[in-house]
Amino acid sequence: MTDIVSLQGLLAIFLWTALLVYGLSSLWWVVEVTVLSRGWGQNSEEVWGLDDIQVRVLTIDAEPVVQQTVNALPDGIADVRVIAEADINIDGAQVHVVPDDFDCNATNKGRAVEWARRNVDADKEYLLYLDEDTLVTGLTGLPDADFIQFTEKPIYTGSRLTYLCEVFRTGYQFEQLGFHRLSYPLYAWGGGFAIRREIEQEVGWDVATITEDTNLIWRAAKNRDLTYQLIDARFRNQAPPSLKSMIKQRRRWMSGTVGDDYLLPPLYRPLYFTRVIAWAFSPFVPLLAISSYLLPGTAPGIGLYSLLSTALLGILFVYMLFGVVAYRKHPILWPIFLILTPLAVILHSVGALWGVVSPVENFEVTEKVTADVIEQANDLNQGALAEHEGTDRLLRESDDEFEEGIFTDDG
Numbered sequence: 001m002t003d004i005v006s007l008q009g010l011l012a013i014f015l016w017t018a019l020l021v022y023g024l025s026s027l028w029w030v031v032e033v034t035v036l037s038r039g040w041g042q043n044s045e046e047v048w049g050l051d052d053i054q055v056r057v058l059t060i061d062a063e064p065v066v067q068q069t070v071n072a073l074p075d076g077i078a079d080v081r082v083i084a085e086a087d088i089n090i091d092g093a094q095v096h097v098v099p100d101d102f103d104c105n106a107t108n109k110g111r112a113v114e115w116a117r118r119n120v121d122a123d124k125e126y127l128l129y130l131d132e133d134t135l136v137t138g139l140t141g142l143p144d145a146d147f148i149q150f151t152e153k154p155i156y157t158g159s160r161l162t163y164l165c166e167v168f169r170t171g172y173q174f175e176q177l178g179f180h181r182l183s184y185p186l187y188a189w190g191g192g193f194a195i196r197r198e199i200e201q202e203v204g205w206d207v208a209t210i211t212e213d214t215n216l217i218w219r220a221a222k223n224r225d226l227t228y229q230l231i232d233a234r235f236r237n238q239a240p241p242s243l244k245s246m247i248k249q250r251r252r253w254m255s256g257t258v259g260d261d262y263l264l265p266p267l268y269r270p271l272y273f274t275r276v277i278a279w280a281f282s283p284f285v286p287l288l289a290i291s292s293y294l295l296p297g298t299a300p301g302i303g304l305y306s307l308l309s310t311a312l313l314g315i316l317f318v319y320m321l322f323g324v325v326a327y328r329k330h331p332i333l334w335p336i337f338l339i340l341t342p343l344a345v346i347l348h349s350v351g352a353l354w355g356v357v358s359p360v361e362n363f364e365v366t367e368k369v370t371a372d373v374i375e376q377a378n379d380l381n382q383g384a385l386a387e388h389e390g391t392d393r394l395l396r397e398s399d400d401e402f403e404e405g406i407f408t409d410d411g
Contacts, residue, residue, distance in 0.1 A: 018281075019288055019309055025278035026315045028271060029175050033322075036178030040230055046141030050076030053142065053194065054124040056116060057093070058109060059132035060365060061086035066093075068371040072135040079124060083116045096120050106205050108363035109190075110212040114205040122197050129213075131191035133368045135236035145229035146199055147217055149176065149185070150192035153327065154239035157369050158377045161347060162246045166239045167337060168344040171323025180228045184221045184268055186275070187257065188213040192235040199224070210363045211256025218263040234326070238368055243347065245367045250351025254280065255359035280353040282316065283346045289313045317341050 055077055059066050066082055070093045073080060080093040087097050098115045106114045113129070126142055135155075142148055151173070154166040179185040190213030199220055209215040220226050240246035254276070261272055289309040320341040324334050375382060 015288060015291055015305065018284075019305065019312070021274050022278045022282070022285060022288070022312055023308060024271075025274040026312055028274070029172070029315075032175040032178030036181045037174075040177045040180055041232075043145065043229060044143045044231060047144040048125055048142040050074055050139070050141060051078065052125040053077055053128050054079040054081065054122045054126070054197075055093075055128045055130060056113070056120075057082045057130045057132060057134075058112060059084050059088075061088055062132050062368055063088040063090065064370045065368045066090055066132050069130060069132060069134055069136075072137075074136065074139050076140075077128075079122075081116070081120055083112050083120070085112065104206050105208050106212065107208060108210070110205045110207070110209060110215075110363075113212065117200060117204060124197060126194045127197050127200055128194040129190060129192075130235075131237060133238045134191045136192075136233075137235055138233045142194055143229050143231070145227045146196050146224075147185075147188075147220065147226055148194040148229045148231060149179070149188060150194075150231050150233045150235045151176065152189055152191060152237050153234040155236050155374055156377055157238050157241045157374060159239065159241055159243065159246075161243055161343075162240045164337070164340055164344045165246060165348040167323040167327055168320050168341065168348055169323070170326045171319040171321065174322045174326070176230050179230060182228075183226075184264055185217055185228050186268075186272065188217045190214075191237045192233075195220075199226075209256055209260055210252055210361065211260060214257060215260045215263065218260065222263060238374070241367055241369050241373075246347070247351040247354065249366045250348065251355040251360055252351075252363065254352040254355025255361070258356065258359060276352075276356065280349055280356045282349050285309075285313055285316065285345075286342070316345055320344065 055073060057066055057069055057080070059082065061084060066084075066088065067090055070080055070082070070090055073092075082088070082090050082093045082095045084095055084097055088095055096116060096119070098112045102111065102115045104111055104114050126148070130136070139150075153170060154163070156163045175186075193213065195216075200216075203216060203220045203223065205212055205216060207215060207219070217226070240249055257272075258276060261269060264272055289306070289312075291309075293306065317338055320337055321334070324337050329337065372382065374380070
């Protein structure tokens, strides 16, 4: 009998600990989107024009993908550079090829941008870094801040399951609205951010990491009182075209952030630890709620535990709700996405859990598709992206395409 009581006690401690860790992460998200988000756009007035920006597009050799990215840039941006690992031809941009014999502490993408920092001339106030697949929308100028983060809105590229996960992730990223109140923004999206040229030159990229964007902003925040501004422009990047590529992408993200958390001050590390656990182990949240109904009704605090665990389960659906709002989905589609939230949570977390259990050290570029694939998937006319057409349709996103065959094999 004593052994049974002891076992129940240990189980209760484990369940309450798990609830506390995930609960702290969820509570922090709520604080960010409600309290810290206040005034996030107050300093977003455009002070710098398009002629104050040098664009740098990073790629290995994806010529067709980069060309559509360059084509989508506003006409007022004249200084466009492509930093590539191989010689490619891009209309409207100057291509710089990273020499094979260039050596530094950074590797892969970090190595390329470090070479560019040292060797590519720049006389503009800001450097706007874009991934090879980033389609710029709504850019007319920049506010006066050291680091300017643009929001993202991944495009459907043919995989309904990865697209579902991106809608969920976009909802969670509403927490970025509160980052301007933090000394250390908790992460950066390297597919679309602008940084003062003098700060990039000072901080540099010469460190070994596979999440060079977040690493850069953490080191910049460590060295100075960094001013941060979020611009809710919803730049269009590509949702991974397959589950395999998405899982690898999430594994790399998690591996990189865990490997770089030493840059954070002690005050931030417990917070970041709860976020890592919450992301990687979020598929187990339903088990917390289920366990509360399986435990004896006389167990201490069981009523409170049931209430809190059910609330944490509910917040997963809140993330998805924020995502469908960001994507401007028609309300008639909201129930479909909400019903599929558990599936999105599981698939979104698989790679993160893999990154915690078995971190990866090598950078692997997520597979990208060409313009014709995007146009076909989103029911755009052939050549629409190259001709700057179809922007409104991409902003609305392809609801019909996603709804049709939503329960079919993802492929």
